[in-house]
Amino acid sequence: MVESTPGRVPIDLASRSFDAIVIGAGINGAGIARDAAMRGLKILLLDKGDISAGTTSWSSRLIHGGLRYLEYGEVGLVRESLRERENLFRIAPHLVRPLAMMIPIYDRAARGPMTVRAGMLAYDLLSLDKSVDRHRMLSRAEALRRAPGLKAQGLRAAALYFDAQVEYAERLAVENCLSAAAHGACVITYAEVKRFKVDAQRVRGVVFADLQGGGAEYEATAPVTLNVAGPWVDQVLAGLEHPPPQMIGGTKGSHIIVDTFPGAPVDALYVEAETDRRPFFIIPWDHQYLIGTTDTRFEGDLDLVEADEQEIDYLLRETNRVIPAARLERGHVLFTYSGVRPLPRVARGAESSITRRHFVQQHEGCDGLYSVIGGKLTTYRSLAEHAVDLIYQKLGREKTLSKTAREPLPGAAIHDFKSFSASFIRQSPLEETTARRLLRVYGTRAPKVLEFAREDPELLEPLTPDANALRAEVLMSFRCELAQTLADCLLRRTMIGMNYRAARGADLAAAAIARKHLGWSAPKAEQEIAAYRKYRERFHPREAEKLNFV
Numbered sequence: 001m002v003e004s005t006p007g008r009v010p011i012d013l014a015s016r017s018f019d020a021i022v023i024g025a026g027i028n029g030a031g032i033a034r035d036a037a038m039r040g041l042k043i044l045l046l047d048k049g050d051i052s053a054g055t056t057s058w059s060s061r062l063i064h065g066g067l068r069y070l071e072y073g074e075v076g077l078v079r080e081s082l083r084e085r086e087n088l089f090r091i092a093p094h095l096v097r098p099l100a101m102m103i104p105i106y107d108r109a110a111r112g113p114m115t116v117r118a119g120m121l122a123y124d125l126l127s128l129d130k131s132v133d134r135h136r137m138l139s140r141a142e143a144l145r146r147a148p149g150l151k152a153q154g155l156r157a158a159a160l161y162f163d164a165q166v167e168y169a170e171r172l173a174v175e176n177c178l179s180a181a182a183h184g185a186c187v188i189t190y191a192e193v194k195r196f197k198v199d200a201q202r203v204r205g206v207v208f209a210d211l212q213g214g215g216a217e218y219e220a221t222a223p224v225t226l227n228v229a230g231p232w233v234d235q236v237l238a239g240l241e242h243p244p245p246q247m248i249g250g251t252k253g254s255h256i257i258v259d260t261f262p263g264a265p266v267d268a269l270y271v272e273a274e275t276d277r278r279p280f281f282i283i284p285w286d287h288q289y290l291i292g293t294t295d296t297r298f299e300g301d302l303d304l305v306e307a308d309e310q311e312i313d314y315l316l317r318e319t320n321r322v323i324p325a326a327r328l329e330r331g332h333v334l335f336t337y338s339g340v341r342p343l344p345r346v347a348r349g350a351e352s353s354i355t356r357r358h359f360v361q362q363h364e365g366c367d368g369l370y371s372v373i374g375g376k377l378t379t380y381r382s383l384a385e386h387a388v389d390l391i392y393q394k395l396g397r398e399k400t401l402s403k404t405a406r407e408p409l410p411g412a413a414i415h416d417f418k419s420f421s422a423s424f425i426r427q428s429p430l431e432e433t434t435a436r437r438l439l440r441v442y443g444t445r446a447p448k449v450l451e452f453a454r455e456d457p458e459l460l461e462p463l464t465p466d467a468n469a470l471r472a473e474v475l476m477s478f479r480c481e482l483a484q485t486l487a488d489c490l491l492r493r494t495m496i497g498m499n500y501r502a503a504r505g506a507d508l509a510a511a512a513i514a515r516k517h518l519g520w521s522a523p524k525a526e527q528e529i530a531a532y533r534k535y536r537e538r539f540h541p542r543e544a545e546k547l548n549f550v
Contacts, residue, residue: 008484009188009210014219016186018044020391021206021220023193023236024228026056027169028358028375030176031384031404032228036391037183038407039400044220045177045185046208048192048232050488052173055230056377057492058305058339060255060281060293063088063096063164063378065127067270068279070119075126077357081378082127085164088381089131091408093417094443095172098132099165099283100267102147104322107154110277113137116159123161132162149263149323160267167286169377170492171441174481175409181482182410189484195239196369197221203369206239212484224394226387227371230342231302237363237371244363247373249345254307254338255292256315257285261332263325264289273318282319286499288334291315298340306538307336335539344373358383360390368394381405411443420444429460430470437468441495442476449476456517463513464505469496474513486510486528487535497536507532 010016020036022029025047033045047053065082066074088096105113120135136159143158144150150158166172181187190211197205197219205221229236231250237243269282283290294311316328344359358375370390375383385402392399414420424446425435438446452472453460459472477483477493489510490497496506511525520528 008212009191009216009218010186013186014221016042016044016220018042018186018220018222019395020044020224020226021046021222022226022228023047023206024054024230024232025051025173025177025187025189026054026228026230027052027173027176027377027380028230028372028383029226029228030173030180031380032226032372032387033180033185033187034176034183035381035384035388035402035404037180037185038403039388039392041388041391043180043185044222045180045187046191046193046206046220047189048211050189050484050492051177051187051482052170052492053488054232055339055342056173057170058253058255058337059169059377060253060283061166061169061285061290062099062281062283063166065123065163066376066378067119067123067161067163070122074357075122077379078123079126080382081376082123082130084379084382086127086130087405088166088378089164091381091405092166092172092175092412092443094411094439095168095175095409096164096166098162101161101163101270102138102143102265102267103159103161103270104143104147104150104155105157105159106151106272107156109272111272113157116157120159120161132164135159135161147265147267147269149265149325150269151322151324165268165283165285166377168441168495168498170495171411172377172380172409174492175411177482178410179407187482189482189488191218193236193239196225196366198241198366201365202367223368224391225369226391227369228387231340233342233371233373235302240363240366242365246345247361247371248342250298250302250340250342252296252298252305252338252340253293254311254315254336255290256307256312256336257334258289258291258328258332259334260289261323261326261328263323265323269322271318271322273314274321275314275318280315280318282323286495288499291319302340304538305338305340307338307540311338312336331542333540333542335541337539342374358386360387409443411445414444417444431468434462434468434470438470441473448480449473452476459513459517463494463496463509467496467499467506469494469506471509471513474510475517478514478518486514486532490532491535497532 019041021044022033033043036043063085066078069078124134138158140155177187191208193206193208195207196203203225209215209217227236233248320326359373361371363369421439428435449472452475463469463471473494477489481493483489483493507529514520
């Protein structure tokens with residue numbers, strides 16, 4: 001029997017008066033909860049898994065304006081995305097940083113130099129208020145000097161521009177939830193909504209099961225319920241007596257992670273695949289390289305999405321084509337990850353042409369129930385602002401203005417993050433690489449990690465010999481960041497589970513710390529380790545020793 005976590009569900013939950021219930025703690029649900037709580041609304045945020053354990057975790061980890069959306073005439077979405085990129089630079093500088101992107105242009109490519117140049121000009125015009133440099137067109141020789149590993153044959157030119165990377169997208173959602181909770185929201189993970197409370201065609205709340213508490217069911221009431229479950233939107237709506245027609249037509253995106261390889265670029269590459277003319281990325285990420293993504297219709301099990309061998313071969317083949325010296329093979333893949341985009345259902349047409357705009361759908365005959373369809377990582381904040389405005393409209397209250405475009409996330413709660421970082425590195429007792437990693441993960445909350453050493457000085461030691469992560473981060477995860485399971489801790493708080501080299505042995509070390517400091521029993525520790533390892537199987541991790549490229 002799984003040991004439950006005491007105090008997860010407030011004992012007075014049924015008697016609490018919420019203004020809105022938000023279902024889904026991915027980046028969109030987390031953003032909505034934060035915006036609403038900061039405006040003074042009483043919010044309950046539920047998720048059947050952990051914060052950001054779905055689509056948010058499986059993105060390409062880019063904060064971008066959507067250059068290719070211009071091809072489909074979605075100028076408004078591009079402008080919104082570029083504006084939100086600037087907002088994220090401001091409110092999350094520890095998590096979102098500028099990323100140089102190069103587009104190599106080859107003979108017989110679908111998009112020639114003139115087309116790319118036109119797109120670059122439009123991109124710059126739509127982001128006149130940007131803080132990053134404007135684009136530059138590079139000659140063939142200039143492109144090869146900047147990226148010597150590029151295939152020279154057929155290379156005509158290249159474009160260089162800047163977007164942004166959110167190295168740890170999971171942390172972006174976690175910090176939104178932490179901020180929501182700090183402003184009074186009630187956040188409960190591993191809480192699966194089973195059905196809606198409906199009275200006279202009006203949804204008045206939900207019934208959910210505490211999956212960490214033996215499946216015990218609880219009721220919560222609110223005049224507004226927002227279904228922000230991403231790809232699971234239709235599954236949540238199945239709890240209605242008369243569910244609407246299918247709303248989500250998600251597409252699957254898969255990525256592979258490899259170590260540095262011959263010819264590996266310094267800048268991210270935005271490349272047109274020869275096989276299907278679809279763009280894909282080769283991105284420096286977490287001291288590794290992230291390559292993806294694919295885009296195919298998906299009708300399988302949303303709770304078990306994995307990259308298949310055909311997708312892996314496709315990404316390896318296309319990478320080797322554009323960087324001939326790479327010679328990547330299946331054995332070089334450290335791990336993979338795959339997820340489903342929560343796009344609106346479309347009967348036919350190219351997957352890449354399906355809009356990435358979001359929609360908030362009010363359900364006929366279910367007054368008070370709304371579903372959020374679509375949306376993307378970059379525009380989560382503006383989506384949240386829109387959704388909270390609708391909550392105010394439904395409640396019949398005069399709305400207050402959103403503060404989320406100006407108010408920094410918890411890990412950026414200081415005016416000058418760059419100066420803070422320099423001071424932390426200089427004054428901390430840690431090696432510089434370890435201190436810098438703490439800043440990348442926790443931002444201005446990094447000193448809080450060090451405070452756990454007062455409890456036990458050994459907590460400042462590395463979690464594993466090959467990791468810059470500290471033992472104290474395990475306690476940080478469970479005591480300060482809403483983690484409930486070992487997978488939460490390793491994959492979505494400390495982030496070391498997403499690094500092949502550091503993840504090996506980390507589960508045993510983290511479980512030992514939880515036994516010593518959090519009161520886990522031996523059976524619970526064994527259960528958590530087994531569950532974590534079972535979960536990691538979907539990544540197809542390479543268990544052999546790291547291969548060296550010579």
